[in-house]
Amino acid sequence: MLRVGLTGGIGAGKSVVAHRLAERGATVVDADLIAREVVAPGTPGLAAVVEEFGPGVLTPDGALDRPALGKIVFADEDRRRALNAIVHPLVGRRRQELVGAAGPDAVVVEDIPLLVENGLTAGFPLVIVVHAPEDERLRRLVEDRGMIEADALARIRAQATDEQRRAAADVWLDNSGPLADTEAAVDALWTQRLVPFEANLRTRTRAPRPPHAVIADPDPNWAEQGERLLARIRRVAGDRLIRSDHHGSTSVPGLPAKDVIDVQLVVADLDTAASVAGDLVEAGLVRLPDRWWDVDRDGVERDKVLSANADPGRAVNCHIRSVTSPTWRDALLLRDWLRAHPDAVDEYAALKRGLAAQPHSSVDEYATRKTPWINGALARADAWAAEAGWRPLP
Template sequence: MLRVGLTGGIGAGKSVVAHRLAERGATVIDADLLAREVVEPGTPGLDAVAAEFGPGVLTPDGALDRPALGKVVFADDDRRQALNAIVHPLVGRRRQELVAAAGPDAVVVEDIPLLVENRYEAGFALVVVVHAPEEERLRRLVDDRGMTPADALARIRAQATDDQRRAAADVWIDNSGPLVDTEAAVDDLWSQRLVPFEAHLRAGTRAPRPPHAILADPDPAWPEQARRLLERIRRIAGDRLIRADHHGSTSVPGLPAKDVVDVQLVVADLETAAALAGGLADAGLVRLPDRWFDVDRDGAERDKALACNADPGRPVNCHIRPVTSPTWRDALLLRDWLRAHPDAVAEYAALKRDLAAQPHDTIDEYATRKTPWINAALARADRWAEQTAWQP
């Protein structure tokens, strides 16, 4: 099963994307519908809302008067939090029931308007954000839903900003244009990413990659992608983690790299590393079962566990190393030394481009050819660490 979080600001057109995904075969769980269900007449949820906000939020026939409640909570953060404290746990329990009822091969899309506001993004292997500019959202709310401009703007401003949603988004769908364009984007997402992602997760297989080293220009999105991944991992790993870091070439500004985000987890021992590597499916990662090891700068083999991406849209290597291995420290030392030395970044970039252009049969062969430079760089980094009192 693949669980996907779907969100977007009010008026962005999230329901259009949810409907299209359902047409393609996704199991869509709509948090707004669940929020209505848990406060239907006769439910404990409605009783709790009436007790908190008074009879003025009920209609004459005893149902929830949503416009009346909306006027109270959308203008007052404290009152909105009080409502959320009642409704969200009820919705969460009902959502868990529906997820459990989906098949083992399901792509479950959870449509959650306040996913970003409530910091739910780390609970999903992928987050999809639907976007439209504020002026277009305002127009839709006024023209299509009959809101006043003031009420519509208040609803928009009470939610997360575009920047906050971008920080949470693995996939950004622009729904400001023609419907056919949005549907085409959803269709591509479904067939090219979600369906194979779920299949790889279920089979425990890594998504395919090119067999040769192909360098990409530095991408400012790499650190954000690593940050989101590490948040998911931390949620799963808990206190088994000693530390978790983005490292490797994608963590160094200005350095070209294979478009593979490397993250490093440090744990107590190899047994913990192996168990954690096999338990990261909710972060979109699968364990590679063979023996994996580093060769340290003295030529010794150091065992580790390795998990990689089931997601075909974001290659990841998750190196899980026991704290007794010196390679985890060297990985962070090299990263920080490069960040502090732009001349070394340029030197390393030139080497990488030269080696990638040379014939090589595998990624490992390309990596082996870099080893002499890296070992020499670590010797320089050691001197820098001593001079600066660097610690990982």
């Protein structure tokens, strides 16, 4: 099973995307529908809302008067929090029931309007954000839903900003154009990413990668992608982690790299590493078969456990190392030394591009050819660390 979080601001057209995904075969769990269900007449949820906000939020026939309640909560942050404290736990329990009823090979899309606002993004291996510009969203709310412009704008402004949603988005779907364009984008996402992602998770298979090293220009989004991945990992691994970091070339601003996010987890021992690796399927990562090993700068082989991406849209290497291995410190030292030395970044970039352009039979061969430079760089980094008083920060 693959669980996908779907969100977007009010008026962005999230329901259009959810409907198309359902047509393609997804199991859609709609938090808005559940939210209505848990405060229907006669439910404990509605009784709790009336107790908190008074009988003025009821219609004459005893149902929830949503416009009346909306005027209260969308103008007052404290009152909105009070409503959320009642409704969100009820919605969460019902969501879990529906997800649990889906089949083992399902792509479950959880349509949650406040996914970002409520800090739920780390609970999904993939998050889709549906976007439309604010002026278009406002037009839709006023013209299509008949809302008063001031009320519509208040609801828009009460939600997450575009920047906050971008930070959470693995997939950013623009729904500001023709419906056919949006449906085509959803179809491509379903075929090229969601279906193979689910199959890879179920079969514990790493998504395919290029057989040779391909060096990409520096991407400023790599840092954000690394933090998003680490949030998912930390949620799953919990207090088994001693530390977790984005390292490797994509963690160094301005450095060309293979488009692979490398993260490093430090744990107490290799048994813990194996346990964490097995659980990371919840974060969209699958453990690679057998135990892997590193060769440290002294030529000593060091065991580690390696997990990688099941998602064909984002390559990831997750290195899980024992705290007793010196390799984890070297990985952070090299990262921080490069960050502090732009000339070394240029030197390393030239080496990487040159080696990638040479014939090589595999990515492993490319990596082996870099080893002499990396060992020399670590020697320089050691001298810098001693002079600067560098320590791997928590």
